[in-house]
Amino acid sequence: MEQLSAGKKLDEAFEKLGKEKTISFELDLDTDARSLKALDASSDPEPGEEIPDEAVDLLSGLKISVTVQSKKPIAESGEKDYVGMAMKVGTEDGYLTEYRVIGDYLYIRSDLKAVGEMLGAPVPSAKDLPPEAGGLKKALEGEWVKINAKEMEETASEMGAEPGTKPEPEPTLDARTQKRLLDALRGTIAREVDFKTAGDKDGSEHITATAPFRTLITEFLGEIRPLAKKLPPGVELPTDKDMKDAPNTKVSADFTLKNGELTEVYIDLAKLAENAKVKKLGLVLRLSEGRTPTAPGGATELDIDELMGGFGAAMMGDEMTDDEASADEEFLIEGDV
Numbered sequence: 001m002e003q004l005s006a007g008k009k010l011d012e013a014f015e016k017l018g019k020e021k022t023i024s025f026e027l028d029l030d031t032d033a034r035s036l037k038a039l040d041a042s043s044d045p046e047p048g049e050e051i052p053d054e055a056v057d058l059l060s061g062l063k064i065s066v067t068v069q070s071k072k073p074i075a076e077s078g079e080k081d082y083v084g085m086a087m088k089v090g091t092e093d094g095y096l097t098e099y100r101v102i103g104d105y106l107y108i109r110s111d112l113k114a115v116g117e118m119l120g121a122p123v124p125s126a127k128d129l130p131p132e133a134g135g136l137k138k139a140l141e142g143e144w145v146k147i148n149a150k151e152m153e154e155t156a157s158e159m160g161a162e163p164g165t166k167p168e169p170e171p172t173l174d175a176r177t178q179k180r181l182l183d184a185l186r187g188t189i190a191r192e193v194d195f196k197t198a199g200d201k202d203g204s205e206h207i208t209a210t211a212p213f214r215t216l217i218t219e220f221l222g223e224i225r226p227l228a229k230k231l232p233p234g235v236e237l238p239t240d241k242d243m244k245d246a247p248n249t250k251v252s253a254d255f256t257l258k259n260g261e262l263t264e265v266y267i268d269l270a271k272l273a274e275n276a277k278v279k280k281l282g283l284v285l286r287l288s289e290g291r292t293p294t295a296p297g298g299a300t301e302l303d304i305d306e307l308m309g310g311f312g313a314a315m316m317g318d319e320m321t322d323d324e325a326s327a328d329e330e331f332l333i334e335g336d337v
Helices: 002-018 033-041 053-061 112-119 134-140 149-160 175-192 213-230 304-319 322-336
Strands: 022-031 063-070 082-091 094-102 105-110 145-148 194-199 205-212 250-258 261-268 281-288
Touching (some): 002 250, 022 053, 033 053, 205 213
Antiparallel strands (some): 082 094, 094 105, 194 205, 205 250
């Protein structure tokens, strides 16, 4: 009875979430330096290729915040229904990169210096750009810039297409296929997942779902394999042979519900590492009230030609000779004609 009741409550919580038109959530990795080092060591990296301390610090404190807004309920939405999106990647010390999609524009800003320091890689300097590259200078200085997304897509399509051809629309999953995928997932969960419930002092309810990893994934793939032709090109489903070596240890996910609404999901991944030294490795998803994405004020618009040419030159820096730079510039000019 508990199994049926817990599963039904969780199903209803996801249905309620799917009726929302705006969803906001935060995703972060619950781990520590010792576990990340142990996880890296288990992959037998070559000497000198071990995960750097900067990357460990980044991953152990990384947080990703996302907001998605649609004209329709999220569960019924296709790609064309989404009208706004915002994502921020950062740590406790501040943001690393942030972008928003509002209407026809993509807004973005990045703390390239902080990203470079964490990854141990140099980043281009605004000083390397000519005075007329105002937009790119702003981007390298961490200011908000905006790009006309439609123009960028058209330019990218034209560059990769044969002369005279029209770009094909991006493939998307139709509503019927999305529903069949969701039904397949629900069916697999109902068969393979064990549920337990527990209350909390603040009135919230915790539902713990436990299942053997390889069995769960293999069963789900078997359910959706007949839909493989409906998936976008390039998406290949793993075969049963591919999954043979996947760990079949039991993985637990803890769902927190308050007033029937899903507020948090915690997935314990430590056992999947199959390494006793990996003590702490979890994925946390926290949901909050949907916030409407807004365009930041004062963003400098980037010219597409400037973006395609100038940024590449800045990234190359002093590695290009004057002759190479001139040849590259001539190529870009000819390509724009």
